[in-house]
Amino acid sequence: MIGFFKGRKQEEPIDIRNRFNWIDELENQKLDLSSQDFEARLTEIKSVHPFLKSEDGQRLIQSLYDDMIGIGFPEESIKIELDLLSEIFSLKTLDLMFFNPSNGLGNSFHEGQFQDLVEVDQSYSYLVVPKGLILVVGSSNTILPVITSIVLSYICGNVTVCQLSKLNGGVISKFIDGIPSQCSAYTHYIGLDHADPVDVGILKQALIEVPWNVINVWGGEDANNFYFRNVAKNPARPRVLNMEPLTGIVIIQKSYLQNNQKKVSAELARSICEMGQQLCSSPTEGYIVDDCDSDDEVDAFFTDLIDDLERRFVDFENFETSYFKLDRMLTFAQDHQSRVHLSKKYGNKISVIQSKDQSVFEHLDDTQSVSIHERRNFLELIRVGSFASLLGLIRRVGQKHTHREIKKVQTILVFGDQGFNTEVLRLAKKVGAYRVVDSRYIFERHPLEALDGSHLINEFTYHLSVIGSVPYQQPG
Amino acid sequence: MAGPFSGYGIESDLRIENSPTSTDPYYQELSDVLSSGNILETYSFEDTTKLQQRLLYPYLEYFIRNDNNNYYKNLFYNRGIAKNKKGELKSDLQLHDLIKLRTHSDDLRGDGQKDRLVKHAVGSDSGMFFKSSGTTVGTTGPVDVFRSNLTLSLSRLTNGNLIDWSIGKKIDHGECLFHMAPEMTDFLAFAAIGSDFLRHRGLDVSFGAKVNSGPADTTIWQRIGPDIGEMRKFFSSPSDTKYFIASGVGLYKMFMEPVGLRKFAMKLMLNAPPVYLGKDGVLMIGGGLKRLPEEITSLSQVVQATGENIIAGDNRNGDPAPVIDMLGLTESINVFIGVPTSPFSDEPWVKYPHPLTYVALLNSPNDLTPVENPEPGKEYLLFYVNLMTLDYVEAIVPGDFVLASEAKGTITTALGDRNVAQPGFIYSRRAEQNEGFKIREGCG
Structure with a gap:
């Protein structure tokens, strides 16, 4: 008879907030970032390159290498990815990416200085403004594309949430947490398991209820189908930027x-x-x-x-x-x-x-x-x-x-x-x-080139148009 | 309902005289080879190689002669065996060139064999289709192979040779129980060919399982259950020559899995274990590790656990019955036969081919080159050509890894010494399913 009168276990209702308590902080973080200076974030990220060359940086890289070997990534591909990782943070690459004449921020770089307000003519100017909240969905087999998305999103002034594979999610967060930057403070991880029905429920809720501005999916057919289907129900109408197998x-x-x-x-x-x-x-x-x-x-x-x-x-x-x-x-x-x-x-x-x-x-x-x-x-x-x-x-x-x-x-x-x-x-x-x-x-990727037709920096920002004859100063 | 086992199985009279191919010179040549006694008992390695070399051109020419829609004429040319598409063979072919004609087992799933069939086998009702169990992961349905009556008639001889050689005498009396249902002799090669051969030799063949009725959407495998009456009858028969033919999983389910009350009930129903097979009785097993639980990693675990309970004799004082393990593949008309071994022996279970089966061990899945002198104990990929399969070129890479065994001209078995006509191999494993590392999804 033992257990016969035992009450049924109360199932917790699916709520993303129960699992991720930072969800409610996202709006404040967006405000916080928008009041910070774009150039300061760029300068901060530029410091990552010398860091990666330092002893501490090399230790971090070695630790990522060990983790990836442990996961079972092929050794050759790990070496290539980690070499490129350092390359992404070089001053030249970052400057070319951000002040790229073929994308939206090219005109913001004026006489060696970054300026928020870009005057096109007397009656039309624009500000390049972060979109706000970016969800990056990573695939399990590489780390480089997702790290690039996270860092660019941060420099652009966005709060970033990452849905990563359990396989390599730890490697990516270890890197972001390990570099000398505030990027990690504005980056969150959900790591939900597609094989777990409760996790899938939470992920669906996240896709439908959180007011994402952009969802950047790096994945194959199944992943893209899943995200497109669920995001369609999100009233914020996030833009889905999908990087599919080509x-x-x-x-x-x-x-x-x-x-x-x-x-x-x-x-x-x-x-x-x-x-x-x-x-x-x-x-x-x-x-x-x-x-x-x-x-x-x-x-x-x-x-x-x-x-x-x-x-x-x-x-x-x-x-x-x-x-x-x-x-x-x-x-x-x-x-x-x-x-x-x-x-x-x-x-x-x-x-x-x-x-x-x-x-x-x-x-x-x-x-x-x-x-x-x-x-x-x-x-x-x-x-x-x-x-x-x-x-x-x-x-x-x-x-x-x-x-x-x-x-x-x-x-x-x-x-x-x-x-x-x-x-x-x-x-x-x-x-x-x-x-x-x-x-x-x-x-190689040329730092100026678009990624499958899209410049990530353009995708993570928008132009706030300033129109008419009212005078303004650089907002700073 | 023409089959001899409640209407199932290979028909007793194969009426090969009705087949036009029965007058083909290659068939005649094979018949001559097989009518000259059991060549497994007399041939040396050299004799076997000579025989296979002698048959190489007649074998290939047979397919040119009996080609349907020029399939083999084109194949031989495209694979570098023939000079042109008219079927003119190159003049310097060797046995190892047969690898060029390879078919992978997966090529024989669904309708895969259809285009490969020679004239007499196309749309023929003189023969049977055999299907694999469909248990291989990541494939699309079972292997499906047509065998004409002509090929089946040769199989009676070649498989007969193999079993006679293994047992050490011509099998012509006794009883046998297949631990499977008679319905399975309609599609399962091992059941059909084994039961056909034993019945043909005059043995009483019975079946220890039956197919129960069940929902229409269930498979035969889901509805199969023990035939207690038949098993009890076989186990209690006083014959001194009983062959118990079971799969590893069958033995496991009968004698290892039941514990406590279930074990007691099993004993009550079957009057076994122990099983008494008579003084000349033998346990024959096959099927490998299919459907066995994960903790069973080799068939020797099963026979060791059941050895004390399957006895060659009619009482507890008898010795454990010798075990012969066979490697039977749907896509091979011949089995690869083991030799009688004590269930408690630590010796590796070497499998031997018939001399009409050319066997080559290949380097690896990415390098399908036949190895000239395989290193004993080293793992290779199995490739074989059944020179007596007359319905299609049965040159198969089954996807199985084997270990080369030591090439000895004579071996000692639990039932005496045996001449060895062709080196054997030790089964190792199936190829691993692994799709490898993919990054394209996240490449961008």
Whole structure:
């Protein structure tokens, strides 16, 4: 009979405030930040770069490295991320990002000084003002994009809340808490678990009830669906800034290739190898546009490319069943008259497919295709007879099972002469690509460039228009 | 309802004379090889290699001759086996070139086998479809393989060779109980082929499970239950040659899982354990670790725990029955057979192929190169070609890792010494499901 008369456990109603007591402070923090000086925050963040070079900074970086190794991140990718982390905070990068003539703050930098009120003409001026409250949703596999969002959001004058994966959330907060900045005071973490129904309830409540100004989602199909669906019910109508999985392609002019074989091979190999081909900019499909009269094949180029890929090979990890699927893809390609070039040294961990006219994988079903998320050092190069056929091929990139979840082409890597490259630029406009680059910028981001078409600083601020003939001073 | 087991199973008369392929020279050649006695008992490693080399071109030419829609002519050319698409084979082919024709088990799921079938097997009702249990994670349905009566007729011979060789005598009398339901002989290769062979040899075949009625949306696996009457009958039979054929999970559920009252009830119902198999009785097991609880990490744990209760004899004084573990795959017409072993032996369970099964051990999933001299104890990937499967090129990478075993020409088993015709291997594990590290989602 024991327990028979025991009352039912009272279930706590779902309330985000019960879990996160700082929720009610967010409005005050917004006011607090808006009364602070933008330039002071920028100067403060500029001090992070020398700090990271100091002993304390190096200890922090080492500690992040250890944590990430413990989580199971591939060693190579950790090194790359942590190197870039330091780079983001360099004075040059920060100045270029913030006083970028191609974004909204460029005009605020006047004669070496930052000025709030930018006078465009006698009757029109504007202030660049923080949007207020930013929710950053991070993915579990990288730290860099989320840290960039947090820091830029802070410099812009926003309060930032981060929904991070349990996997790497601790690494990100450790970094923000460890740098010499007030950023951590204005950054909060929710770390709710998508697998826990109570947490999901709280997250939904947060998305619907908290008056976010911007929700910056770094994630795949499922994450974006979840956030878009729930944010739609938020009466504050937050702007959703989603960074989805994209891919890169490479377009090569055959005559240029014939004259620059070694260079193209080396640079293309580098573009594929960096970060295990997992960057949205890494080429995962390519085209050799045949602009020559001769029927010469470019077989030697494929040999060079495999050699260069072998030289740069980093064994990120083994995933056994994916290799079976990969082998099935490769034999499918063989069976459909594509040529398969493999590494003698690393087997199908390096695979280059040589196809003609169209991707051999267009008719491959999902049971047989290893998506670009699951494979490394894999490129299909398709020889096409005319430039005109590229438009259709590129439009179909994301429709293949090999490119599932890929929304569009982000980066076009181009190897050609000036006339050819100009054609590629016109094509990029038609397919809605975000970047046309040389091989250096597969890996690197130019501090002035937009991120998938958006400048984060623009997204985290807005222009307060000052119109008419009433005189003002710099508000300070 | 043509099958011999309550209407289920492989039909007794395979009527191979009706198959036009039965006059094919390659079939004739195989028949000659298999009618010359049990080659497992006499062939050396060298003899086996010579036989396989001798059959290589006839085997490939068989598929060109019997090609449907030019599938093999194109395949052989695309994979670098033939000079052109007309089926002219290259002149310097070796056995290891067979890896070029590989099929992964996943290729045989759903309709995967359909395009690969030769003429006599297309749309044929002279044969059966076998399905895997569908337990492999991350796949799309079970492996589904058609076997023509012609291939099944050869399987009677080759699997018969294997079991005779393992037991150490020609099996031609006794009783056997499959710890499965007769319905399963309609689709489960191990049940169908095993029961067919034993029935064909004149043994009494019974089944220790039955399919209960249940909701329409349940699978056969969910409705299967013990057939107490059949088991009791088998266990109490005074025959001195009883073969008890069970899966690891079957043994576990019968003799390990029940404790206390349930154990007592089990004993009351079955009059077992102990199980007396007669002085020549053998326990045959298969199915690996499928459906066993996590704490069971090897089948030897199961046979050790049940060894004292499954006895070769008719009373408590008998020795524990020897165990033969078999690796049966839906996508292999032949089993890979173990040899009789004491359930308490610490020796590794080596599996041996029939000489008509060419086996190569491959480097790794990302390098499918056959290894010339595999290092004993080292892990490799299994690849095999069943040269007697006549319905499609059964050159399979099943996704299983095995350890190379020491290549000995003779071995000692619990039931005497055995000639070894081809090196064996020790089953290690299935390939791991791991999709790896992805950053694209957060790349931007």
